[in-house]
Amino acid sequence: AQSVTQPDIHITVSEGASLELRCNYSYGATPYLFWYVQSPGQGLQLLLKYFSGDTLVQGIKGFEAEFKRSQSSFNLRKPSVHWSDAAEYFCAVGANDYKLSFGAGTTVTVRA
């Protein structure tokens, strides 16, 4: 069965600094991978997705993620964090029957 691990429960980063969130997946076939963001009190918004092709994918709000098959990873990055990036971030892998399996999430705090 597929699964997703987000090793970092909470990350604190200074405004303007770079951010990297880790995601490792377990899935037998070529995965469909997603990153979602959830601002406080809101639903989830899709940041970016990987289906195939170029392993570096660009998303909204200046985020990018890199798929590394050899490491079973799909890490999310942003070069310069803004205060509005404070949120919870979820990595997800597409499972059978068009379902998604989510990681436990990483909470990002941005300090001034």
Place this chain on the structure above:
Amino acid sequence: DVKVTQSSRYLVKRTGEKVFLECVQDMDHENMFWYRQDPGLGLRLIYFSYDVKMKEKGDIPEGYSVSREKKERFSLILESASTNQTSMYLCASSHGTVYEQYFGPGTRLTVT
């Protein structure tokens, strides 16, 4: 833009009450999903539906049921609410053969 709406943002119910959570999407999506979100556990799938009047159990269906009488509407029912069902409930929808899901804003349910 896809819009997924949920009937209530906050709900307080008493133990033993029957609770209905409603979800409506406006993009003619075939697939609809109900998740519950708890700190440290990420999103867990309760039930999903691929078509009107069809439903499938997710990972944690115990204590819940669903109804889908119309394509745009997917209801989650707690037959007899219990305190351990206090949680954030998220509804999502997707097109038939696509993994990408669109989420509603969530309903924070408190059972006292």
